[in-house]
Structures are given as structure tokens and as C-alpha cells.
Amino acid sequence: MPDLEDLYREIILDHYRNPRNRGELDTPPATRAEGFNPLCGDEVIIYVQVADGVIEDIKFGGQGCSISQASSSMMSAAVKGRSVEELQQLNHAFRSMMSIEPDPDDPASTNGNSADVKLGDLEALKGVVKFPVRIKCATLSWHTLTQAIEEAQATS
Amino acid sequence: MALDPGTIRDDFPIMCRQVHGRRLVYLDSAATSHKPRPVIDAVTDYYERFNSNVHRGSYQLAVEATEALEEARRKVANFIGASRDSEIIFAKNATEAINLVARTWGRANLGPGDPVVITELEHHANIVPWHMLTAELGIELRWIPIRSDGHLDLTDLDRLLDGARLLSVAAVSNVLGTINPIRQLADAAHEAGALMMVDASQYTPHLPTDVAEMGADFVAFTGHKMCGPTGIGVLWAKSELLEEMPPFLGGGEMILNVTKEGFSTAAVPWKFEAGTPPIAEAVGLGAAVDYLSGLGMEQVREHEVALTGYALRTLNQRYGDDITIHGPTEPAERGGVLSFEYKGIHPHDVAQVLDRSGVCVRAGHHCAKTLMRVLGCSATSRASMYVYNDESDVDALADALADADVFFIE
Numbered sequence: 262m263p264d265l266e267d268l269y270r271e272i273i274l275d276h277y278r279n280p281r282n283r284g285e286l287d288t289p290p291a292t293r294a295e296g297f298n299p300l301c302g303d304e305v306i307i308y309v310q311v312a313d314g315v316i317e318d319i320k321f322g323g324q325g326c327s328i329s330q331a332s333s334s335m336m337s338a339a340v341k342g343r344s345v346e347e348l349q350q351l352n353h354a355f356r357s358m359m360s361i362e363p364d365p366d367d368p369a370s371t372n373g374n375s376a377d378v379k380l381g382d383l384e385a386l387k388g389v390v391k392f393p394v395r396i397k398c399a400t401l402s403w404h405t406l407t408q409a410i411e412e413a414q415a416t417s
Numbered sequence: 418m419a420l421d422p423g424t425i426r427d428d429f430p431i432m433c434r435q436v437h438g439r440r441l442v443y444l445d446s447a448a449t450s451h452k453p454r455p456v457i458d459a460v461t462d463y464y465e466r467f468n469s470n471v472h473r474g475s476y477q478l479a480v481e482a483t484e485a486l487e488e489a490r491r492k493v494a495n496f497i498g499a500s501r502d503s504e505i506i507f508a509k510n511a512t513e514a515i516n517l518v519a520r521t522w523g524r525a526n527l528g529p530g531d532p533v534v535i536t537e538l539e540h541h542a543n544i545v546p547w548h549m550l551t552a553e554l555g556i557e558l559r560w561i562p563i564r565s566d567g568h569l570d571l572t573d574l575d576r577l578l579d580g581a582r583l584l585s586v587a588a589v590s591n592v593l594g595t596i597n598p599i600r601q602l603a604d605a606a607h608e609a610g611a612l613m614m615v616d617a618s619q620y621t622p623h624l625p626t627d628v629a630e631m632g633a634d635f636v637a638f639t640g641h642k643m644c645g646p647t648g649i650g651v652l653w654a655k656s657e658l659l660e661e662m663p664p665f666l667g668g669g670e671m672i673l674n675v676t677k678e679g680f681s682t683a684a685v686p687w688k689f690e691a692g693t694p695p696i697a698e699a700v701g702l703g704a705a706v707d708y709l710s711g712l713g714m715e716q717v718r719e720h721e722v723a724l725t726g727y728a729l730r731t732l733n734q735r736y737g738d739d740i741t742i743h744g745p746t747e748p749a750e751r752g753g754v755l756s757f758e759y760k761g762i763h764p765h766d767v768a769q770v771l772d773r774s775g776v777c778v779r780a781g782h783h784c785a786k787t788l789m790r791v792l793g794c795s796a797t798s799r800a801s802m803y804v805y806n807d808e809s810d811v812d813a814l815a816d817a818l819a820d821a822d823v824f825f826i827e
Contacts, residue, residue: 265773269766269824278827301765302782302795324795326765327825398765 267388268395269327273335277327282337284320286310291318292412296405298397303329307405311413314345321402328386328395333402335382345410352403354378359400360390420712420720422807428453428708429805439775442813447591447619447754447801448779449641452705456644459704463697470693472670486696489703490686496706497636498627499653506652506659506689507699511618512542514637514652515585517689518614519546521662522635523583529555532581534611536561536569536597537791538590541784543616547585561586563791567593567744567751574602578609585613588620588631592783592799593744594725594754596620603632612658618642622803623721623752625714628653640698645705649698652689659685666691717804721753724802728755728811735815743792753802756783759818762825764798770824771798774817 286293286308296305303325310318319341321333336355340348358380389399426432429451434441443451463485469478471486487502494502508514523546527533533547533556550556559577562570567590578584584606588599603613614635617626621636622643628636635658640649654662664671664682668691673681682688709717726748732740732755741758745751759767764780771778779799782789789795800814 265770265824268769274824300781302786302789303765304795326763328765330763392769395765395769 263388263391268392270385270388272382272385273331274327276331276334280321280330280334282320282334282341283322284308285322286318286320289416291320292409292416294405294409294412295323296401296408298325298329298401300397301326303398303401305329305333305402305405307333307402307409309406309409309413311345311410316340316343316345316348316410319406325401326395326398328389328398329401332386332399335386336402336406339381339383340406345414348406348410350378351380351383352407354380355383355386355403356400358384358387358390359396361396361400418716419723420716420804422720422805425712426805428455430454430457432805436775436777437773440813442774442776442810444800444802444806444810444814445777445779446622446642446803446806447783447799449647450622450644450803451805452646452701453644453708455708456646456701456704460646460697460701463700468697471696472687482696485700485703486694489699489706492703492706493651494653496626496710497621497651497653498629500629501656503684503686504653504656504659506654506686507694508637508650508652508689509648509695510641510650511616511637511639512650514639514650515542515614515616516546517652517665518635518637518654519550521665521689522612522658523550523556524554525661525663527554527556527582530557532557532559532579534559534561534577534581534584534606536586537563538567538569538593538595538597538785538788539585539587540591540616540618541786542618543585543587544787560787563593563595563788566746567595569595569597571598571601574605575609578605578611581606581609581611583612583614585616585635587616587618589617589623589752589754590744590785590788591619591754592756592785592788592797594751594756595744596624596750596752599631599633607632619752619754622709624718634658640702640705643702643705644708645702646695646698648695649702651702656685659689662689664691665689668692670694712804720804721802722748724806724808724811725751725753725755727808728753728800728802728814731808731811731815732757732818736818740818743797753806754799755801756797756799758794758797759821760826762821764796766825767798767818767821770821771814771817774813774820776814776817778814 291310304323306322467481471483612634617638621638641647671691768780
């Protein structure tokens with residue numbers, strides 16, 4: 262069995278105990294998306310404010326396990342201030358780290374070369390791959406952010 | 418005589434395996450039970466000796482397969498006190514059995530504004546089919562609330578049943594373990610002119626089932642939670658209802674005659690069993706019923722009450738205020754399903770840590786999101802017990818729980 266220490270890395274537990282960017286934003290100008298993991302009931306709510314192609318602010322809410330909460334927190338810290346294009350590259354790189362095949366119907370998942378992208382703290386979530394059931398906990402916030410961004414782009 | 422889980426374990430081949438180098442401590446029988454050797458052998462035997470399609474061939478194998486399927490129906494009928502074998506409809510699982518009632522009886526008898534009453538502690542299988550009829554027919558769905566002690570709040574029962582056409586209730590909650598007062602509810606439903614359906618998925622595997630004593634009109638349960646194979650469930654209904662109900666799926670097996678203009682249906686129960694049925698699975702369920710009857714359902718229940726009492730005492734004594742166990746506190750009022758929260762640690766994380774010690778519990782909403790909202794949480798950890806569990810399994814759970822502190826309690 263893989264070590265639980267690979268899953269529950271200190272940096273993950275730190276984001277779980279002290280989440281960054283937890284809260285809400287006014288909609289509008291922000292857009293809001295909800296994500297559910299139907300298997301376990303985890304819920305993530307993402308608020309994102311995009312202006313001129315840049316993620317100016319992001320907050321998250323909802324409830325879930327340490328992995329889903331920490332992943333939301335780490336994602337919010339990683340994408341705040343980045344362009345939507347950079348986000349797509351990060352998202353792609355994160356999904357490859359999670360061993361998720363690119364979706365041919367989703368250009369965002371096949372754009373960019375993930376090898377060039379620095380994941381930084383997000384690398385800590387790599388251990389989740391050894392616990393396949395938990396991969397969805399880690400990717401839920403990214404799916405939800407993608408929805409929120411699409412919403413923002415549709416309304417801008 | 419009391420059950421001896423040590424001996425019973427020997428009947429279950431899977432109990433020999435290890436998980437992460439540890440003994441298997443299986444506490445998820447509310448999700449699915451393990452299968453004893455006689456059930457596995459019955460399924461294998463079917464395929465090895467008389468596999469063929471039923472109700473068709475005139476050759477010896479087909480005769481034997483048909484007889485085996487109908488013998489399984491007889492066994493199930495006896496097990497639940499059905500007055501006729503033909504009152505047993507084989508379905509895929511309890512979900513399909515409930516959907517069968519919604520799609521056939523419901524569509525034929527319900528219209529806009531007709532009330533169907535369920536409870537806040539139902540499994541999604543007894544919620545979503547009615548939501549679908551709300552969308553399709555405009556029926557009105559009413560909810561019996563639960564109290565904080567895990568029992569149904571029947572204060573407003575008469576008002577909720579006023580004008581109702583159907584009351585559909587789980588006999589035992591798959592989250593709280595609550596045993597609901599089915600006879601009382603059935604009598605109240607009938608007095609109000611409604612029919613009574615019982616989701617017995619968590620009841621029939623654990624308590625002696627007598628459909629006449631329940632006073633129900635429909636009873637649904639599934640084979641895989643009672644030592645049987647997956648892919649086989651049961652709907653029991655009163656003959657007069659089954660005779661009146663339109664068929665469910667259309668196809669082979671369920672017809673008497675088919676012409677270019679239309680079809681006529683086969684007799685009950687085959688009217689509701691379109692296509693080749695799950696023959697091997699039904700044979701396996703028959704063997705499961707024999708196995709449980711051999712143990713004695715009274716003894717199965719006695720063992721569950723004793724072990725549930727031990728689990729409640731052990732976990733409460735050891736963890737006090739650090740653990741919240743939902744549902745009734747009296748073992749006699751509940752099944753062996755313990756949903757709990759530990760030190761505010763998310764159930765997924767609790768279950769992950771327990772897995773390292775070979776302890777299998779379920780984490781999540783247990784297909785009961787409406788109940789989770791009432792409980793004010795999004796998920797619980799759930800340990801559920803069966804005939805092969807004993808006090809050592811409860812002790813293993815209690816020991817492994819403390820390991821979660823290492824990661825989540827600063």
C-alpha cells in the first residue's frame with residue numbers, strides 16, 4: 262500500500278487547516294459555478310472575477326475532504342493574477358499530473374505543452390495519483406473553475 | 418443457539434484474504450454483503466451443469482434451468498411469508514423493483530396532484546422514481562420528517578396521508594439504522610385509502626421478514642445485501658395488484674402472444690420479467706436464502722443487536738464527545754448500521770486512514786442526500802455489520818480510528 266504520508270503531505274494539510282481565498286465574491290461582476298462529486302457528496306463553489314483575460318480575484322466555498330478543500334485552496338493561490346491562457350496551461354499540466362488523458366472535445370485540455378509549466382506547490386498533490394479513488398477529490402475544483410471561467414467568458 | 422461468527426467466517430472465502438498485509442475487517446455490509454461458499458457454489462454449479470435459457474427449450478437442460486429458477490422463486494416466497502410464489506417478481510435490484518412500481522402501478526393510477534408520501538430518511542432509490550413521476554405526471558411528493566433522535570416524526574402523519582395514494586418507506590434506514598414502525602405506518606396508510614410500499618433492502622437481510630405482518634402492498638429488496646449475488650432483486654406485491662398492473666419492460670418472456678397489431682401479456686409474475694432473466698443470480702439468491710434460514714433469522718437479528726450494543730458502548734466509552742454516532746441509541750430500535758462523525762475529520766479522510774488497517778467503512782452521503790441535509794452534514798463515515806462480524810472487528814475499528822489524529826489533529 263502506498264504510504265498515507267504521500268497523500269497527506271504537510272503542505273496539503275496546511276492548506277486544509279488554513280485555506281487561502283475561502284469566501285465569496287459579488288456576482289456580478291464575478292461569476293459563480295458549483296461542482297459536485299456525486300460519489301461522495303463533496304461540493305465546491307468557485308467565484309471568479311475575470312477582466313481583460315486576467316483572473317483578478319478568486320474565492321471558493323463548499324465542503325469536502327482534506328484533498329478537495331486543500332486542492333481548492335492551492336488552486337486559488339496558483340491562478341490568482343494569472344491570465345486565462347496561463348490557467349489553461351496549468352489546468353492541463355495538473356490534469357496530466359493526475360494521470361488524466363486529454364479530452365479531445367475540450368481544446369483547453371489539449372492546449373499548451375504541460376512540460377513547460379511550473380506547478381509549484383501543486384506538485385504536492387502528486388501523491389493523490391497513488392490513491393485513484395481520491396483523484397476526483399483533487400480535480401473537482403479545477404473542473405468547477407473551468408465552468409466559472411466559461412461562464413465569465415460567455416457573459417463578457 | 419447464538420451465532421458463532423468465528424465459524425460463520427469460515428463459510429466466506431473472501432474472509433481469508435488480507436488487505437495491506439492486515440486481516441480483512443469488513444464493515445460495509447449495508448453496501449453489499451459477502452457471499453458464503455454455498456452461494457458461490459450454486460452459481461458455479463448452475464453454469465457447469467445446467468446452463469440454458471428458461472421457459473423455452475423442451476430439452477432436459479432447459480427443463481432443469483427453468484425448475485431451478487422457479488425453485489429459487491419458491492424459496493424467496495417462503496423466506497418472506499408470501500402466500501403465493503407468483504407474488505415474487507425478480508428484478509435487477511431493489512432500485513429496479515421500486516421503479517417497476519412507479520412506472521407501472523404509478524403511471525396507471527396516479528395523476529396531477531395525487532400525493533405520494535415518503536420520508537426524509539429514504540435512500541435515493543425511493544426518492545428519485547417519485548421525482549420522475551412528479552416531472553412526468555405532476556404528482557405531489559410529501560415528506561415525513563425525522564426527529565433529532567433518528568426516528569420518524571409522526572405528529573402530522575394524518576395530515577400528510579390525507580388524500581395520499583401511496584406511502585413508501587424504508588423499513589430500516591441505510592444511514593441511521595432506524596427501524597421504522599412499518600405495521601403502524603401501513604395501517605395508517607390503509608386507513609387513509611393509500612397503498613403501502615416498503616423498501617426492505619436493509620431489513621430482509623437482517624430481520625425475519627413477513628410481508629403479511631408488515632401489512633404492506635409492495636415490498637422491495639435486493640439479493641446482494643443478503644449473501645446473494647449482485648444483479649438480482651425482488652419485488653413482492655399482492656396478487657390482485659400485480660394482476661391489475663400494466664407490464665414493465667416489453668420483450669420476450671413477458672408475452673402471451675404478439676401480432677403485427679399488438680401483444681398480450683404473460684401471466685404474473687412473468688408479465689414483469691421481460692427478456693432472459695438473471696437465472697444464475699436467482700439460483701444464487703435461492704442458496705443465500707437457504708443459508709440465512711440455516712443460521713436462523715431470529716439468531717441473525719439477536720447477533721446484530723448484541724454486536725450493535727457492543728459497538729455503541731465501545732466507541733462511546735473510548736471516544737466520548739469526540740465521536741457522534743447518529744441514529745437511535747437503543748440497539749433494539751436499530752439495525753447494525755453506525756453512521757458517525759469523528760473529531761470533525763472529513764469521513765473520506767477517516768475512511769482512508771481506516772483502510773490502512775484493513776478496516777473497510779463507507780464514507781459519503783450513502784445515497785441519502787436529503788437526510789444528510791437534515792443531519793446538517795454533507796457526509797458521514799458508516800460502519801455496518803453482518804453475520805460474519807464480531808467484537809474483534811469493532812475493536813479493530815476503534816483502534817484504527819485514533820490513527821486519524823496523526824494527520825488531522827494538530
